[in-house]
Amino acid sequence: MADATADQAETQSGPMLAADGTPLKRSLARSLRMQRIRALMLVAPLLIFVLLTFLSPIFDMLFRAVENRIVGDTLPRTVEVLKDWDPETSDVPPEAAFQALYYDLFLAAEAKKHTRLGTRLNYEDPGISSLFRSSGRSLDDLGEDHIEAIEDTAKQDWREGAFWYALLGGDAGEPVVESARSQFVALEGETPRGPVGVVWCGLRNVVGAPCPPSLSRMPLNFGLSNDAMAMLPTTSLQYAAFGVFTVLEDGEALQEEDPWEAVYVAMAQDLAAPDAAAKVAAYTGPGAAELQAAQQAIAALPPISFRDGFAEIDEDWLDPTVWRSIKAYSPKYTPGYFLNAVDLEMGPDGVQARPESQQIYVMLFKRTLIMSMAITISCIMLGYPVAWLLSNLPDRKANMLMILVLLPFWTSLLVRTSAWKVMLQQQGVINDTLVWLGIVSDTNRLVMINNQFGTIVAMTHILLPFMILPLYSVMKGIPPSYLRAAKSLGANNWTAFWRVYFPQSVPGIGAGSILVFILAIGYYITPELVGGTTGTFISNRIAYHISSSLNWGLAAALGSILLVAVLVLYWAYDRIVGIDNVKLGG
Amino acid sequence: MLDTATGDAFVEFDRVQKSYDGETLVVKDLNLALPKGEFLTMLGPSGSGKTTCLMMLAGFETATYGDIRLGGVSINNIPPHKRGIGMVFQNYALFPHMTVAENLAFPLEVRKMGKSEREQKVKRALDMVQMGDFGGRRPAQLSGGQQQRIALARALVFEAELVLMDEPLGALDKQLREHMQFEIKRIADNLGITVVYVTHDQTEALTMSDRVAVFNDGKIQQLAPPDVLYEAPENSFVAQFIGENNTMEGVVTEIKGDSCLVQLDGGALIDAKPVNVTKAGERTQVSIRPERVEFNAERLSPDAHLLDAEVKEFIYMGDIFRTRLSVAGNDDFIIKSRNAPDQERLKPGQKIKIGWLAEDCRALDA
Numbered sequence: 001m002a003d004a005t006a007d008q009a010e011t012q013s014g015p016m017l018a019a020d021g022t023p024l025k026r027s028l029a030r031s032l033r034m035q036r037i038r039a040l041m042l043v044a045p046l047l048i049f050v051l052l053t054f055l056s057p058i059f060d061m062l063f064r065a066v067e068n069r070i071v072g073d074t075l076p077r078t079v080e081v082l083k084d085w086d087p088e089t090s091d092v093p094p095e096a097a098f099q100a101l102y103y104d105l106f107l108a109a110e111a112k113k114h115t116r117l118g119t120r121l122n123y124e125d126p127g128i129s130s131l132f133r134s135s136g137r138s139l140d141d142l143g144e145d146h147i148e149a150i151e152d153t154a155k156q157d158w159r160e161g162a163f164w165y166a167l168l169g170g171d172a173g174e175p176v177v178e179s180a181r182s183q184f185v186a187l188e189g190e191t192p193r194g195p196v197g198v199v200w201c202g203l204r205n206v207v208g209a210p211c212p213p214s215l216s217r218m219p220l221n222f223g224l225s226n227d228a229m230a231m232l233p234t235t236s237l238q239y240a241a242f243g244v245f246t247v248l249e250d251g252e253a254l255q256e257e258d259p260w261e262a263v264y265v266a267m268a269q270d271l272a273a274p275d276a277a278a279k280v281a282a283y284t285g286p287g288a289a290e291l292q293a294a295q296q297a298i299a300a301l302p303p304i305s306f307r308d309g310f311a312e313i314d315e316d317w318l319d320p321t322v323w324r325s326i327k328a329y330s331p332k333y334t335p336g337y338f339l340n341a342v343d344l345e346m347g348p349d350g351v352q353a354r355p356e357s358q359q360i361y362v363m364l365f366k367r368t369l370i371m372s373m374a375i376t377i378s379c380i381m382l383g384y385p386v387a388w389l390l391s392n393l394p395d396r397k398a399n400m401l402m403i404l405v406l407l408p409f410w411t412s413l414l415v416r417t418s419a420w421k422v423m424l425q426q427q428g429v430i431n432d433t434l435v436w437l438g439i440v441s442d443t444n445r446l447v448m449i450n451n452q453f454g455t456i457v458a459m460t461h462i463l464l465p466f467m468i469l470p471l472y473s474v475m476k477g478i479p480p481s482y483l484r485a486a487k488s489l490g491a492n493n494w495t496a497f498w499r500v501y502f503p504q505s506v507p508g509i510g511a512g513s514i515l516v517f518i519l520a521i522g523y524y525i526t527p528e529l530v531g532g533t534t535g536t537f538i539s540n541r542i543a544y545h546i547s548s549s550l551n552w553g554l555a556a557a558l559g560s561i562l563l564v565a566v567l568v569l570y571w572a573y574d575r576i577v578g579i580d581n582v583k584l585g586g
Numbered sequence: 587m588l589d590t591a592t593g594d595a596f597v598e599f600d601r602v603q604k605s606y607d608g609e610t611l612v613v614k615d616l617n618l619a620l621p622k623g624e625f626l627t628m629l630g631p632s633g634s635g636k637t638t639c640l641m642m643l644a645g646f647e648t649a650t651y652g653d654i655r656l657g658g659v660s661i662n663n664i665p666p667h668k669r670g671i672g673m674v675f676q677n678y679a680l681f682p683h684m685t686v687a688e689n690l691a692f693p694l695e696v697r698k699m700g701k702s703e704r705e706q707k708v709k710r711a712l713d714m715v716q717m718g719d720f721g722g723r724r725p726a727q728l729s730g731g732q733q734q735r736i737a738l739a740r741a742l743v744f745e746a747e748l749v750l751m752d753e754p755l756g757a758l759d760k761q762l763r764e765h766m767q768f769e770i771k772r773i774a775d776n777l778g779i780t781v782v783y784v785t786h787d788q789t790e791a792l793t794m795s796d797r798v799a800v801f802n803d804g805k806i807q808q809l810a811p812p813d814v815l816y817e818a819p820e821n822s823f824v825a826q827f828i829g830e831n832n833t834m835e836g837v838v839t840e841i842k843g844d845s846c847l848v849q850l851d852g853g854a855l856i857d858a859k860p861v862n863v864t865k866a867g868e869r870t871q872v873s874i875r876p877e878r879v880e881f882n883a884e885r886l887s888p889d890a891h892l893l894d895a896e897v898k899e900f901i902y903m904g905d906i907f908r909t910r911l912s913v914a915g916n917d918d919f920i921i922k923s924r925n926a927p928d929q930e931r932l933k934p935g936q937k938i939k940i941g942w943l944a945e946d947c948r949a950l951d952a
Binding site for chain 1: 644645646665666667668669670671672673675676677679681682683692693696697740741744750
């Protein structure tokens with residue numbers, strides 16, 4: 001039997017088999033599966049918690065650094081028209097662009113979303129925000145003469161919602177209505193429900209507390225007439241947009257509402273078309289007489305010029321830079337935030353440096369890196385001797401000292417930072433002492449806070465324990481016999497330390513440095529409180545964009561760059577020192 | 587004690603005392619001298635002061651009182667790195683961040699030796715411990731025995747005349763330990779170096795040393811060559827500490843020159859050799875090695891005093907038989923007999939008579 005097995009093992013060329021003939025690998029995997037599942041279940045609660053509350057928001061946030069749907073969602077037709085516009089050859093885009101902008105902006109203004117777009121474009125082209133805000137208000141006045149001309153032909157009819165619906169409404173035109181709806185949904189920023197949302201709402205239905213209906217599913221209860229769509233295409237389109245807005249936003253029935261100015265303007269455009277007279281004459285449906293009268297009234301007026309209309313609202317609309325900005329930032333994803341984060345922008349000839357007065361981030365990144373390094377180095381200088389003492393004292397005394405080291409952890413960060421303010425300010429403890437000792441004259445008090453010095457001092461103090469603890473744990477693991485051995489071999493105290501002890505404590509320095517540096521590079525509160533203007537970090541700028549300027553995209557881009565910088569440094573550290581050489585615990 | 591005041595002593599402890607806390611003495615009045623080339627072992631239970639003595643010699647501890655001399659010069663105030671004493675540590679203390687060759691070159695480097703000379707010496711030291719091919723390895727890549735050899739080579743590479751070893755074989759398994767004992771002894775003899783060796787393992791002490799200093803309670807109990815130590819312990823501590831021993835208490839009844847009669851507490855009379863007793867009537871502790879006990883009456887002299895014994899247990903140990911007896915109220919009396927073809931194998935419950943030569947049974951201090 002033993003021989004047979006041996007022969008089998010020798011002749012067998014395939015994978016190793018277990019006793020029952022299944023491949024050994026599979027049977028090993030099976031026997032370990034239970035163990036793995038158990039391990040996974042132990043980790044699962046934390047994993048899910050971190051995924052839901054930490055990682056997914058972070059990725060969502062970082063995604064905002066490139067996401068730029070707002071321009072396309074707010075001005076879909078304008079973006080479409082501008083695709084064919086070459087900013088190199090013509091100063092101002094064609095009439096079609098102004099026309100598209102009118103209809104897009106009109107709807108956006110009614111939905112009060114035009115200022116949002118203004119704010120977004122303002123990041124790239126300062127001043128554009130007020131242009132959008134004022135234009136949104138004045139858009140009703142564009143094409144005033146034509147609107148009045150149509151109304152004047154039969155006021156009692158044109159001011160009736162029912163009349164309009166009889167003229168334009170019907171049972172057909174679902175694609176047009178639905179495309180108007182999807183444009184409105186995009187403008188409102190409602191994203192369709194994902195699979196999880198569907199299951200969730202299904203559950204809520206069962207429980208009897210259904211989800212509120214989504215905009216894309218609410219019934220609209222209106223359609224368009226085929227005749228009107230053939231005869232008045234632009235009008236039908238705008239009427240559909242008005243209908244969707246009326247039903248979904250105002251919750252009114254379309255049949256009872258007098259349409260907004262854009263529908264009149266569209267009507268005026270349709271009636272001014274070259275073959276409009278013939279089509280209207282051939283039309284016999286509801287409101288045929290009124291339509292003919294309106295057609296004649298419009299024919300008497302010059303055609304609407306959207307370009308002139310916009311120029312009248314604000315001269316800036318004839319400034320090509322506005323249009324360039326809209327075109328440049330029309331794609332769904334943009335490198336704009338990242339370019340901004342490194343003091344660049346997209347110009348007519350591609351990427352270019354921002355004006356000098358706006359360059360700030362590269363300098364801030366550099367300062368953050370340099371100051372973090374300074375903090376790390378001062379932590380090593382101050383922490384190393386303490387850690388050495390800690391690891392060489394008898395246990396009782398070491399515990400006492402350890403409590404002193406840990407004391408800062410038990411005090412609020414804010415309190416510690418404020419204490420530094422008291423210490424360092426010009427009327428503070430240190431200055432007072434120096435003046436009293438006569439080292440510094442009363443008029444020449446040292447400036448030690450609200451600058452880089454203050455930030456470095458306060459942060460070194462705050463981050464020191466993160467250096468001492470890993471150093472201590474590594475040093476604790478170096479037996480004293482190494483130093484003794486070195487001395488017995490003839491090395492004096494310094495050589496023994498430098499050649500034997502120090503190299504073995506390097507992993508501790510590495511671990512402490514990584515901790516301190518990474519904490520420092522993203523530190524916010526302390527630089528904010530004691531940094532003044534010259535001692536603030538990039539994180540302070542990120543916080544500013546998150547909470548004050550609300551430019552989340554830029555904040556996300558800055559944050560991403562910071563994250564990448566840390567990862568690159570970590571990678572470099574791994575290459576140079578080796579991450580195996582980092583010890584956080586004995 | 588041997589005469590310690592001779593002028594040609596290489597290492598000398600002169601009335602050395604050591605206290606850590608100012609209240610108790612860890613080393614009490616130590617006097618010890620060893621000539622060049624001697625292999626001296628300090629043997630004793632833990633806390634007996636032997637390691638402290640070694641550390642004082644190496645310079646890592648300072649003597650509270652007394653003088654330590656090396657080659658006739660007091661080294662009390664010389665820092666360890668200037669003493670030029672090689673040392674092998676308990677856990678080898680090989681520097682983990684250096685290769686084997688760098689470890690060996692370290693003492694030469696700090697002595698500012700030239701590169702070629704350094705390499706030559708390192709090579710010679712590695713060859714000496716038969717580790718010539720391991721220069722490029724890190725200590726962590728070596729087995730315990732190999733690390734041991736490297737530690738030894740490192741202590742020898744700078745040609746120290748005195749080498750201290752602090753339980754260097756403690757971390758090795760039995761077989762390797764025995765092999766290394768032989769190896770260390772061979773190298774030490776070849777180089778003619780003086781070795782002070784600390785251990786708590788008596789076998790190690792007996793097999794390697796020229797002389798053994800048995801420490802207890804901060805004092806040297808006996809300083810003697812291994813055979814003397816084993817066969818002629820001077821007091822009951824040494825007798826018990828070195829090897830296995832049967833002890834019985836009693837009172838000396840009669841001393842006649844080289845032998846005496848002792849009446850055990852149970853009433854029986856035995857022959858013994860007076861060592862620490864001087865007159866009849868003194869209490870004594872007699873000590874007899876298990877292998878010197880004879881139960882075959884034919885081999886004993888006719889006038890010897892015999893004791894009644896009952897076999898309690900018989901243990902077969904391969905080369906020897908180990909038998910536990912109940913003798914004069916002592917249930918732990920052990921005898922050992924060689925596993926020879928004609929040797930009788932005792933059975934539990936068997937009643938026998940035992941005896942010994944008077945010179946093998948030493949009457950020591952009570």
